[in-house]
Amino acid sequence: MAPVDWSREWLTPWHVPGESLELAARRTSTAAALLQAAPPGLPRFVPHDHLPTGEAYEAFIHRTGTVPTRDNLHDFFNGLVWLNAPQAKRRLNRLQAGEIARTGIGATRGPLRDALTLFDENGAVLDAPPALWQALVARDWQRLFVTDRALWQQSRLLIFGHALMEKLVFPRKQATAHVLLAPGPDPSIANDDAAIAAALDATHLATKPFVPLPVLGVPGWWADNTNFCFYDDSDVFRPRRSPE
Structure with a gap:
């Protein structure tokens, strides 16, 4: 290893x-x-x-x-x-x-x-203020990581997926977590075992309620993202797809 x-x-x-x-x-x-x-x-x-x-x-x-x-x-x-x-x-x-x-x-x-496999291998859970959730779901990366950057101090992101942990042993900018949206009106999931287990509802999971998050964009997680040009890479920080 x-x-x-x-x-x-x-x-x-x-x-x-x-x-x-x-x-x-x-x-x-x-x-x-x-x-x-x-x-x-x-x-x-x-x-x-x-x-x-x-x-x-x-x-x-x-x-x-x-x-x-x-x-x-x-x-x-x-x-x-x-x-x-x-x-x-x-x-x-x-x-x-x-x-x-x-x-x-x-x-x-x-x-x-x-x-189930996606979350087990590549999932993450986020406990964050509503403004960050709104930006994440909208794939509004500038708002998420620049405009509302200070709100990350009130947030906790837990990497859960073991394959993602393995990938991050050799960090690459493309490494992306699939953040689980909790069932119900509040998408946050507290970073503890019981809360995560409670959010794993079969009916909800079948809808694939995940939002991609390039983890090296998280403030404090990678030195290069202090230069906000880091987020201009559209191959990593992709806009949300328009509904077909």
């Missing part, structure tokens, strides 16, 4: 458990380190070869209460989220397994499984 820079702002919520866990994983294995750190009641972490050929990963976790784990950053971050957001991860797994049982494994996942 490539070394993780735990001083990065997007890893602040994960720093304390993650740094010691990384050291343990390097001494033994990712599965062993996660298993040692897991409190009672969490799924057990096992080497990836425990997953039978032909059985869906999420269905296996639900059936056995074990998480197949490889020695790489992708599975390391997945395990880190399991340890620290178990209610949300259980909810995701329960919904995935339910859909697999209902429809089987086919060429496409379907809208609900697509949304």
Whole structure:
């Protein structure tokens, strides 16, 4: 595994458990380190070869209460989220397994499984003032990151997706989170496990209620964005599509 820079702002919520866990994983294995750190009641972490050929990963976790784990950053971050957001991860797994049982494994996942996978891999949650939400949903990047920049001091963005965490080990300007809009009139989701789990409503998720957010644009997360020309890159900070 490539070394993780735990001083990065997007890893602040994960720093304390993650740094010691990384050291343990390097001494033994990712599965062993996660298993040692897991409190009672969490799924057990096992080497990836425990997953039978032909059985869906999420269905296996639900059936056995074990998480197949490889020695790489992708599975390391997945395990880190399991340890620290178990209610949300259980909810995701329960919904995935339910859909697999209902429809089987086919060429496409379907809208609900697509949304579950997107959030699990690349999701984030935001707790922010309404003005920032309005700018984000409108893809009004200048308002979001320049005009209303000071409002980020009242905000919290939590990177939840383990694949996104892996990508950000080598940060690139294009790295984009899919921020989950909460069901109901207030789109914010508090950055705690129970609140995230409660927002994972199957009917709501099937509508793909996500807004893209290039994470290196967040004030304080990347030195280059102090120069506001950073946001002029339309390949990254794309305008909202017009309705067809």
